[in-house]
Amino acid sequence: MISNGNGTSTPNRTFIPAKPKIDIYGAERVFRVCAYCRVSTDNDAQLSSFELQQAHYQQLMGTHPNWDLRMIYADEGISGTSLKKRDDFNRMIAACERGEYDLIVTKSVSRFARNLVDCVSLVRKLKRQTPPVGVFFETDNLNTLSEDSELMLSFLATFAQEESVKKSESMVWSLRERFKNGKLLTPALLGYERPRDAVGNYIKYAPLQIVESEAVIVRFIFDAFLAGKSTREIAEFLTDIECPTKTGGVEWNEGSINYILRNERYCGSVLTWKTFTADLYEHKHKRNRQDRDQYLYTDQHEAIVSVETFEAAQVLLDNRKHHVRGRLPTMQVIGDGIFRGYVPINHHWINDDPNAYYQASNSVDNGGQVRRVRRSLFSAFDLEGYQVVRGQFMTARSESPTIAVTNNKISFNVVCARRFIDVPYIQLLLHPSERKIAIRPCKENAPHSIRWRPDPGKPVIQKTISCQHFGNALFQIMEWNPDYLYRIRGTWVARGSDQIIVFNLSNAVPAAFLEAEADDSDAAKKRRVDLCPEEWNDTFGEEFYEYSLQNSFYFLAPRTDWKAQASSIAVPGLDQVPVLTDAELEESMINLRKRVGSRHGE
Numbered sequence: 001m002i003s004n005g006n007g008t009s010t011p012n013r014t015f016i017p018a019k020p021k022i023d024i025y026g027a028e029r030v031f032r033v034c035a036y037c038r039v040s041t042d043n044d045a046q047l048s049s050f051e052l053q054q055a056h057y058q059q060l061m062g063t064h065p066n067w068d069l070r071m072i073y074a075d076e077g078i079s080g081t082s083l084k085k086r087d088d089f090n091r092m093i094a095a096c097e098r099g100e101y102d103l104i105v106t107k108s109v110s111r112f113a114r115n116l117v118d119c120v121s122l123v124r125k126l127k128r129q130t131p132p133v134g135v136f137f138e139t140d141n142l143n144t145l146s147e148d149s150e151l152m153l154s155f156l157a158t159f160a161q162e163e164s165v166k167k168s169e170s171m172v173w174s175l176r177e178r179f180k181n182g183k184l185l186t187p188a189l190l191g192y193e194r195p196r197d198a199v200g201n202y203i204k205y206a207p208l209q210i211v212e213s214e215a216v217i218v219r220f221i222f223d224a225f226l227a228g229k230s231t232r233e234i235a236e237f238l239t240d241i242e243c244p245t246k247t248g249g250v251e252w253n254e255g256s257i258n259y260i261l262r263n264e265r266y267c268g269s270v271l272t273w274k275t276f277t278a279d280l281y282e283h284k285h286k287r288n289r290q291d292r293d294q295y296l297y298t299d300q301h302e303a304i305v306s307v308e309t310f311e312a313a314q315v316l317l318d319n320r321k322h323h324v325r326g327r328l329p330t331m332q333v334i335g336d337g338i339f340r341g342y343v344p345i346n347h348h349w350i351n352d353d354p355n356a357y358y359q360a361s362n363s364v365d366n367g368g369q370v371r372r373v374r375r376s377l378f379s380a381f382d383l384e385g386y387q388v389v390r391g392q393f394m395t396a397r398s399e400s401p402t403i404a405v406t407n408n409k410i411s412f413n414v415v416c417a418r419r420f421i422d423v424p425y426i427q428l429l430l431h432p433s434e435r436k437i438a439i440r441p442c443k444e445n446a447p448h449s450i451r452w453r454p455d456p457g458k459p460v461i462q463k464t465i466s467c468q469h470f471g472n473a474l475f476q477i478m479e480w481n482p483d484y485l486y487r488i489r490g491t492w493v494a495r496g497s498d499q500i501i502v503f504n505l506s507n508a509v510p511a512a513f514l515e516a517e518a519d520d521s522d523a524a525k526k527r528r529v530d531l532c533p534e535e536w537n538d539t540f541g542e543e544f545y546e547y548s549l550q551n552s553f554y555f556l557a558p559r560t561d562w563k564a565q566a567s568s569i570a571v572p573g574l575d576q577v578p579v580l581t582d583a584e585l586e587e588s589m590i591n592l593r594k595r596v597g598s599r600h601g602e
Contacts, residue, residue: 021146021147022132022134022145024066024067024103024134024136024143024145025064025066026066027065027066029066030066030067030068031066031067031068031102031103032068032070032100032101032102032103033061033067033068033069033070033101033102033103033104033105034069034070034071034072034073034092034095034096034100034101034103034104034105035054035057035060035069035071035072035073035104035105035106036072036073036074036088036089036092036104036105036106036111036112037053037054037057037072037073037074037075037106037107037111038074038075038076038086038089038111053074053107054072054074057069057072057105058072060105060138067103067105070100070101071092071095071101073088073089073091073092074088075087075088075089092104093122093126096126096129096133097126097129099129099131101133102131102133102134103133103134103135103136103145104126104133104134104135104136105135105136105138106135106136106137106138107137107138107139108137108138108139108140109137109140109142112135112137120154123135123144126144127144127145132145140152188208188246189246189263189265190214190217190218190245190246190260191210191211191214191215191217191218191266191304192208192209192210192211192214192265192301192304193208193209193211194206194208194209195207195208195209207300207301207302208265208300208301208302209301209302210302210304213599214246215304216592216595217238217243217592218260218266218304218305219304219305220588220589220592221234221238221257221260221261222260222261222266222305222309222310222313223580223585223588224237224580224585224588224589225257225261225313225316226309226312226313226316226327226328226577226579226580227327227579227580227581227582227584227585228327228585229585230320231254231257231258231261232254234252234257235252235253235254235256235257236252237589238252239251239252241592241593241596241597242596243592243596244596244599258317261313261314261317262314262317264296264310265300265301266303266304266305266310267303267304267305267306267307267309267310268298268299268300268301268302268303268307269296269297269298269299269300269307270296270297270300270301271296271297306577308577309577312328312577315328315350315351316328318350319348319349319350327579328577328579330570330571331343331356331357331359331360331570331571332344332360332447332448332568332569332570332571333360333361333363333364333568333569333571334364334429334566334567334568334569335364335566335568335569336563336566337561337562337563337564337565337566338500338562338563338564339429339431339438339440339563339564339566340364340566341361341362341364341431341433341434342361342429342430342431342436342438343357343360343361343429343430343431343432343568344427344428344429344446344447344448344568345427345428345429345430345448345467345470346447346448346470347410347428347448347450347465347466347467347470348467349469349470350469351469351470351473352468352469352470352472352473352476353473354432354473354474354476354477356473357430357432357473357477358432358433358477359571360571361430361431361432361433362433363571399415400415400489400490401413401415401416401419401489401490401491401492401501401503402415402416402487402488402489402490403416403437403487403488403490403503404485404486404487405471405474405485405486405487405488405508406471406485406486407468407471407472407474407475407480407482408466408467408468408471409464409465409466409467409468409471410428410437410464410465410467410471411462411463411464411465412439412462412463412464412465413462414460414461414462416439416462416463416490416501417452417453417460417461417462417463418460419492419499419501420439420441420452420453420499420501421453421456421460422453422456423441423452423453424444424451424452424453424456425441425442425443425444425446425449425450425451425452426439426440426441426442426449426450426452427439427440427442427446427447427448427449427450428448428450428465430474432477435477435478435504435505435506436502436503436504436505437488437502437503437505438500438501438502438503439500439501440499440500440564440565441499442565447568450465478505478508480508480510481510483512484510484511484512485510485511486505486508486509486510486511487508487509487511488503488504488505488507488508488509489503489507490502490503490504491503495562495564498562498564498565500564
């Protein structure tokens with residue numbers, strides 16, 4: 001016979017009692033306890049609350065003799081929606097996982113974690129340990145070591161999370177209304193300070209005031225950048241001379257220079273809501289790309305640099321992304337010869353405004369000459385009404401220099417390459433009013449030169465130039481459909497040592513890309529279909545005298561100098577931003593070094 005544990009015996013059976021449930025209040029076991037405190041902001045009132053919480057837990061341990069308080073962990077000014085940056089909280093969890101504590105005591109579920117997933121998963125993880133680690137939420141009177149705690153914990157964690165969501169929505173609304181009504185958040189930055197009242201307190205929403213000793217550094221950064229220095233070179237120079245940052249350090253980097261160059265406050269403006277918290281729980285910040293309402297307030301405080309200087313820096317920053325190096329790119333125009341009024345194209349330039357090209361082209365006059373064709377040059381007969389048949393109807397495509405233009409690139413066919421077979425560099429020229437594109441040989445150091453033949457020893461192939469922003473401007477000038485490709489046949493002309501290729505954009509042949517038919521063997525490909533321009537329906541070509549005017553370089557007297565290599569000049573009136581010369585920049589660097597040295601007592 002075998003005893004059943006109650007003084008009676010039962011054949012073949014032994015009773016083994018379960019361990020008693022964990023009782024965090026029972027005197028039979030001492031619990032190694034840690035406490036956790038958190039305040040959600042870092043203002044003085046909340047920090048006072050934080051100190052009171054610490055004192056409270058010291059007193060609480062006295063009411064529970066079996067609780068041995070080993071450590072109080074505390075995070076100041078950290079949100080509870082994420083575990084990131086809660087350093088003490090994460091140290092506490094790591095210590096629990098090492099078996100250093102049996103019980104965590106905290107004020108409420110919302111203090112522990114406002115994220116439902118984090119809260120429940122952490123409690124379960126701690127409870128699965130051997131021995132298990134519990135969490136006691138004092139205000140909620142919830143002990144996670146009890147078997148019926150899971151449902152109540154889920155409810156409380158859900159409410160805590162929803163409270164955070166509501167608070168976040170309230171904060172977004174508050175910011176939106178504040179920005180809408182001109183109550184701007186303008187923390188001090190290098191070159192500025194926030195004004196104070198008579199007792200030394202910051203004046204809320206007051207305009208920033210210039211700190212001249214710092215503003216000198218800001219002006220130097222803009223001047224050096226527009227003069228061709230990279231952000232890395234500027235940062236290295238400022239670090240080398242131990243120029244102080246806003247926080248008093250002397251280490252500069254490209255990020256700090258970019259921050260200054262991109263900050264609209266330096267030209268007196270304030271742009272609201274540049275970034276926002278895209279994820280409430282991960283606290284990930286995202287650049288505002290019209291995800292939130294924004295307001296741009298101008299003339300909010302005294303500017304350190306002009307609006308023109310700031311905007312020029314933005315253009316140059318955007319160009320640097322496309323590997324454009326050197327100074328601020330300027331519009332050029334040719335003022336003499338057969339290319340008078342043509343604009344050399346910087347195909348990397350971030351500028352898709354067609355008006356800039358019209359202004360540049362129109363900035364030079366025609367030299368007092370009236371363009372007309374002397375009819376006696378061609379024939380004793382009046383050729384009025386006769387047409388010159390379009391080359392598209394007469395010449396095989398492979399025999400003509402041709403370009404294919406989309407809104408992001410221009411491709412020159414092999415014939416163009418063969419005509420310029422010994423040309424290392426070219427300039428791409430545009431006359432927006434005459435609707436013409438031309439290319440001419442040039443030297444490597446010519447404004448906006450383009451490498452034409454990278455390796456003359458290799459076979460001749462077509463040349464493609466990427467030009468997204470110029471392409472957009474060109475399509476606006478020509479009023480072309482951006483979904484089409486346009487092919488234009490050109491004319492190669494040589495006189496003496498000069499050679500050029502000119503493309504009349506008005507004769508462009510559009511091509512549409514159509515989906516392949518359903519029964520096509522290669523249905524995944526699109527077919528390109530040439531379209532006939534509507535204005536070609538009733539004509540074979542251009543009126544003879546109009547054609548002669550458009551191609552007047554054909555009919556210049558044999559001894560007339562084309563001046564095809566006439567130099568381009570900066571467009572007068574458009575270059576409103578003064579850019580330092582190399583000598584002026586060097587002097588500016590010397591002056592700044594001296595100024596910084598005098599502050600260091602050198």
